[in-house]
Structure formats: C-alpha cells, structure tokens
C-alpha cells in the first residue's frame with residue numbers, strides 16, 4: 001500500500017507534546033515500512049523522524065483535553081493543521097490510503113471532500129460535543145474507518161459499535177525482562193490530577209514499601225501539594241526519563257500501580273511494565289482494565305480504593321513475571337500491532353473499491 005500518515009498538530013514529532021500518539025505513529029510507520037509498504041509522514045515543522053517526512057509550517061493547535069465539553073471549534077491563524085490538510089489535498093492522488101492521527105475537527109470534517117479513503121486513529125475518549133459529532137458523522141458515512149485503542153475508549157462514544165479496536169504495540173526489543181525485583185513499587189505518568197497519583201502514594205505510606213515516581217511534572221505546585229498531604233510516604237521522584245532509563249528502573253520494581261481517575265484510552269505504561277516482566281495493579285477503569293489479566297499478569301482493583309491497592313500489593317508475589325513478558329510478546333509486539341493495523345487498512349481499501 002502507498003500510505004500518507006498525517007500527524008497530530010499539537011507539536012512536532014519527538015517533542016513529547018503529542019504524548020502517546022507520537023510513539024503510536026512512529027511504531028505503526030516503522031512496522032508497515034518493515035513490511036514493504038511505502039509511506040510518507042506529514043507533521044509540524046521540526047519533527048524528528050527517521051522515515052520519509054514532510055515538515056509543515058504554521059501555528060500549533062491547542063490540546064483538546066484542556067477544552068470544555070461545549071467548546072467551539074477553533075483554529076489559529078496560519079494553522080499548521082489546515083496547512084497539513086491542504087498538503088494532503090494536493091498529493092492524495094499519489095496514495096492509496098490516508099491515515100489521520102489528529103484528534104481534531106478539521107480532518108473529520110474534510111473526509112467527504114477528499115477522494116482517497118481515510119483511516120482515522122482516534123487517540124482519546126470523548127472530550128467534547130463538537131468532536132463527538134464530527135467523528136460520529138464519519139463513523140456512519142464511512143463505516144469501519146474509525147480506529148480506537150480499547151473498548152473502554154470506544155464506549156465513551158455513542159458510536160462505540162462502529163469503532164475498530166486496535167489495542168497498541170511497542171518495540172519490545174527496547175525493554176529488558178528482569179526476573180528478580182528490588183523492594184519498591186513504581187508509578188509512571190504525567191503528574192496531573194486525572195492520573196490519581198495520591199492513591200498510589202497513600203498505598204505506599206500504608207504498606208511502607210518505597211514508591212518511585214517517573215514521568216513529566218507539568219505543575220510542580222501540584223506535586224508539592226500532594227507530597228505535603230502524605231509527609232511520611234517513602235516516595236521519590238525520578239524525573240521524566242528516556243525509554244532506556246525508564247525501563248531500567250521500571251524493570252526492577254515489584255509492581256506498577258495505575259490509578260487513573262479518567263478513562264485512559266489505552267495505558268501504554270501498562271504494556272511497558274509487562275514487557276519488563278512487571279505485574280500491573282490497576283483500577284478496573286479504562287484501557288488498563290482490558291490489558292491486565294487479573295491474577296495472571298497483575299490485579300484489577302475497585303476504582304479509587306486505596307484499600308484495594310494495598311490488598312493487591314500483598315498478592316504481587318503470586319504473579320509469575322515470565323507470564324507478564326509473554327503477554328506483551330503475544331499481544332503488544334510491533335508485529336501483533338502491525339497485523340491488526342494492516343488488516344484494518346486492507347478492510348478499508350476493500351470496502352472503498
């Protein structure tokens with residue numbers, strides 16, 4: 001297939017501004033290139049990518065999760081999103097399929113105006129009425145072209161049944177399996193209210209087991225406030241690390257705690273832990289609840305229950321760390337994800353011709 005991959009407009013690839021979708025786009029591109037498909041990535045100027053890439057200038061888009069549910073659609077002047085899709089309109093005839101990674105109104109609205117089929121990989125759950133409406137319109141008019149990462153994410157939309165669940169995938173060769181853990185737990189993610197770090201810290205204070213916190217800290221004041229609430233908790237902040245450093249520390253821990261307050265669309269961190277052989281304790285909420293195999297590769301806990309976390313921590317030793325790595329290899333490798341994505345693209349092309 002000849003594929004045109006259109007990236008998120010919130011930041012250049014490699015800047016981290018695009019969050020999980022940067023890694024998802026790169027992994028899908030890498031794997032499909034490996035399989036002999038020809039592809040071109042289109043992304044904001046300044047993007048880092050080893051594969052063929054066109055950098056587009058213009059002003060970045062505001063991130064969707066900071067908006068209110070009734071927010072109007074907005075575009076800055078000289079919008080990089082609009083410029084990306086003007087480029088797509090000019091070159092679409094050279095490709096069989098366009099793949100949209102942006103969680104933005106414009107690509108969905110433009111879908112009927114373009115001539116080539118478009119696969120939309122939706123990276124988050126329902127966030128606003130305007131986005132729900134425009135995605136639903138495409139889901140109905142172009143059946144099978146809306147991809148999501150988990151059923152829980154799909155269920156946040158009225159058109160859940162029209163969504164194609166793709167899971168996600170990682171380059172597992174970057175994650176080393178570690179058999180014998182040290183005596184500490186880990187929490188990994190952006191330190192923000194929707195991630196529920198307070199509960200993980202409370203569990204660490206109750207069990208007395210040290211907790212290592214890894215991830216971006218967008219708001220240090222929030223972190224201070226959380227630490228003051230739990231002065232005796234044995235918690236240490238390790239920083240926002242590269243994958244190499246992250247997996248080194250993550251692989252040594254007895255278990256990963258996932259305490260999301262919101263519906264995580266997927267939970268890449270859960271499969272990073274499994275790849276290192278680390279059991280995952282997660283609230284039974286969102287994507288992580290579909291990843292963790294209760295009692296086999298971790299424990300699913302009553303949402304927002306610190307007591308539940310504490311009881312699950314006591315049962316971590318019942319989990320075989322080899323089983324964790326095996327699940328990552330079976331379901332979340334580049335080839336497993338590549339099979340799901342390639343099948344999705346083939347189905348779209350088949351129904352488009």
Ligand code: HBI
Nearest residue numbers: 008018019020021063064102103
């Ligand atoms: N916001 N407007 C907008 N567009 C995106 O593509 C987008 C976003 N916020 C976050 C995001 N993409 C990615 O971090 C997802 O992986 C969550």
